Amino acid sequence: MSGDLAPGDNLPSTTRLKARFEASSATVQKALQLLKEEGLIVGRPGAAVTVRPRRQRTMRPAAYMAPADADAPYRWLTEASKHGGRASTKLLDVTETVPPADVAAALELGEGVTALQRRQLLLIDDEPVELVKCYYPLAIASGTALTERRRIKGGTPTLLAELGFPPRLSVDRVSARVPTQEEYSALQLPSSLPVLRTLRVLYSDDERPVEAAVMAKAGHLYELQYEFTAE
Structure with a gap:
């Protein structure tokens, strides 16, 4: 290390x-x-x-919040590939579900209200590195490509912008904790290691929350880099 x-x-x-x-x-x-x-x-x-041939990867979340250009790949793929290796995504499922309490609160949903969930696995050189669950209010997702079980060209920020909800602000809450059984299996984690859990809420105009993503990364393989300017 x-x-x-x-x-x-x-x-x-x-x-x-x-x-x-x-x-x-x-x-x-x-x-x-x-x-x-x-x-x-x-x-x-x-x-x-x-x-190990490579050490911890440093990811800059701010680099892949903005919509990608037309016909460009999802920004996470571009950023991850800069570290070497072949980045890819695997869409696991698209369902309507009652989200976790912190996600429901972030999306300003009432108790028991369902949201659309898109669950995917991010991989580098076919090695699973991140489990992502993205949630959307049904008022935004219904009748759009978000509900379809297929990849979205350019990623969901690009589609949200096309739907009239351009991303304006992203707020991250990062914590380290013991992985769930789902995370343990999906990420093929070694025993007794924590995951980095990020709850990212994406806001559009008028501070409207349009997406809440729960991202779990292998804590021993990743670090996150945030950059700030003094006011």
């Missing part, structure tokens, strides 16, 4: 690790196994144990 060993470097031998940390063979082997489970090192039979 400190960068003393670069991605792809070999780890010191077990003998050297025992001497450096004054630890037993069993302790060193357990530590290496934990690092493998966390995805920080890679070990194969008959080969040296190496540092």
